Amino acid sequence: MRVTIDEDKCCGYAACLSVAEKVFDLAADNIAAVLVEHPQGELADQAREAAAACPTSAIILLDDTE
Numbered sequence: 887m888r889v890t891i892d893e894d895k896c897c898g899y900a901a902c903l904s905v906a907e908k909v910f911d912l913a914a915d916n917i918a919a920v921l922v923e924h925p926q927g928e929l930a931d932q933a934r935e936a937a938a939a940c941p942t943s944a945i946i947l948l949d950d951t952e
């Protein structure tokens with residue numbers, strides 16, 4: 887899995903941090919930053935939870951082949 891952020895959609899609500907604080911951080915411009923681009927195991931589960939929790943669907947999860 888590869889995690890990316892659509893910076894045009896991210897509104898800095900930080901819901902992603904509350905469920906996956908090891909995968910995401912908020913940059914100074916209040917846009918989410920990806921700390922672990924290729925999460926495995928528990929962190930991959932947290933990244934999926936964060937994508938589901940993001941109110942603007944700004945978190946994009948890709949197959950590693952994409």
Ligand code: SF4
Binds near residue numbers: 903
């Ligand atoms: S939950 Fe979505 S909108 Fe909020 S900071 Fe994370 S990526 Fe951005």
